[in-house]
Amino acid sequence: MNYSGDGFEIDLTQGIVLYGEHKHTLRAKTLQVLTYLLTHRDSVVTKVQLLEVVWPDVVVQEQVLVQSIKEIRDILGNEVIKTFPRQGYRWVAPVTVRHTPAAANSSRTRGYLLAASLVLVVLVAGWWLQSIQHKAAPLAIAFLPVSNAVPDSLHSWVPLAGQRFLTAAMSQDDHASYWQVIPAERVLSGLERLSGDALVRLAQGDSHDVKQHLAADVVVATKLLGYPEDFQLQYDLYLPMSHERGVVFGASVEACFAQLVESLAARFELSVSAQNPPRLQRDFSNAALVSGIEHYLQGDFSAAIALLASARLADPDALAATRYLAASYANNGEIQAALEVLTQGLARIAETQTAHKQDAREVLRTHLLLGYLQLNWFADDLEQLQQAEQHVETARNMAVAQDDKVFIAYSLEELAKIKRLQGQFDLAQAHLQAALAIHSQLSGNYGQTATLIELSKVAAAQAAFSQAWQYLAAAETIANQYQVAANQIWVLLAKADLAKQLADHQQAQQFAMQAHAIAKQSDDPILVARVDTWLGNAAFYLVN
Incomplete structure (x- = not known):
C-alpha cells in the first residue's frame, strides 16, 4: 500500500519514503510505527498501543518509540505527526491512499494472513524463549571490532585488540557453558564477505545479514569515546528478537571492556549453575541515555534534553544522565535549569542515601560540573564564586580519597581559575603547576594543554x-x-x-x-x- 502527500510518497510494502529527490529506507521498527499511525490516522494512538503492537513480548523503554517518531519527522517534517501530551500521537498530514495489487485482496483474506502472521510470531517467540531457557546448545555470540572515537593518535590499537579482549573475557570458564563465543578471526572473515549495504543496515539497527553470515544468535557492537583516564564505551546488543543499547564508563579502556562483560553476564544471569542456560533479564537497555549522549556530541542539545530527561525519569539516581542533561541545558543557554538539575541530583543522593550505589567518580564529576557552571557564568557574583569553590573543593577531596589523578588535576585547574578571578595569582600558579605535574604522569598527557592555557x-x-x-x-x-x-x-x-x-x-x-x-x-x-x-x-x- 502506498500513501502520497505534499511532496512525498510512502511505500509501506518496501519500507521506502520518497521525499523530493531523496529516497529513505526505514528501519523495520520505524516502518511498523509509521504503518500503524497511517492506518489509524482517524484517531490519537496511545504510546501503550504502539509499544504493544511494535514491540510485542519485549519490555523496552518508551524512548525507543520516541526515537522512531523522531526518525519519521526528520524525513517528512515535524508537522506530519502531532503529539498529544500525556495521550499519544496522531498522523495529521493529508494523504492519498493507493492500493498496490498485493493489497487488493479481500478483507477476509487479509484477516487470515494477519492471523497466520500473529500465530507465527507467537510460535517463533515461544520457541526462542524456550530455547533460551532449556536448550542444551550454547548461544553463539559475536563481538564486532570496537569502533574507536577517541580523538588522539594513541588508541589506534583499540578496534582489534578490544574485540579480542571482549571475546577472550566472554570465553572464560565461568561463561563457556552458556556461550559459543565466535573467535575474533572468524568474525573478521565474516565481515569481509558482507556487502556495504549490509554494514549500513547494521548501523541502522538491522543485524539480520551480520547474524546470518556469522551464524550468531547475539551480536555485540561497541564504540569507545573519551580521553585518557576518562572513557565511555557505548554498546549495541543485537538479540534474536530485539535490539538494546547502553553505555559504561571507566578510567581505562580495559575497565570499560571489563564492565561490559560484567553487564552481559548480569544481563543473561551467567552466574547460575551450568544446568540452567542463560535467562533474559528485562532491565538492561538504557537506550535513552546513549541516544541523548549522541545528540549532545552532535550539538543537537534540544533533542539531547528530551532524551536525557527521559533517561533521568526512568532512573532518577543515574548521575550520568543528570550530568549530560545539565550540560545540554547549559550549552542550550538554559543555565539556571542546568544548575537546578545538578543540585537536585546531589540532593537526591543525600536524601535517599544512594551514594553507595553510584560510581563515586560520577558524584565528584557532578560537584565539579556544578562548580564549573557557577564559575564560568557568574564570575562577578561573589556568592556564586564561593559556592563554586566549595563544589570544586569537594570534588578535589573526593578525587584525592579515590586517588583519581586525572580529576585531581581537573579540580586544581578549576580552583586556579577561581583564584585568578580573585586576584590571588601566586596560589593560582601553584595549583596549575601541581596539575601539570599530575598530567605529566598520565598516559596521553595532552591534558597539560588546558593547564598551560590557564597559566x-x-x-x-x-x-x-x-x-x-x-x-x-x-x-x-x-x-x-x-x-x-x-x-x-x-x-x-x-x-x-x-x-x-x-x-x-x-x-x-x-x-x-x-x-x-x-x-x-x-x-x-x-x-x-x-x-x-x-x-x-x-x-x-x-x-x-
Missing part, C-alpha cells in the same frame, strides 16, 4: 605577556604532538584572545580562522559552533 591567562592578568605567549607555544606543541583537534582549537582561540587583549585584531582573526579550519576538518559540530561563536557568527555556550 597563560594568569600571566596575562599580571601583564606578563611574553610569558603568556610562551605558555601557549608549549600548549600548541603538545596539542600538535597528539593531533587532538579540540586541544589545537582551544590553543588557537586562546592565542586569538591574547592577541585581541593586546589590540592586535588582525592577528586575532588569523588565529580564529586557523581554528575554524581545524574544526571544519574535524567534522565536529560542537567545535565548529564554538569557533563560530568566537567569530560572532553564532551564540554557543561551551561546556566541556
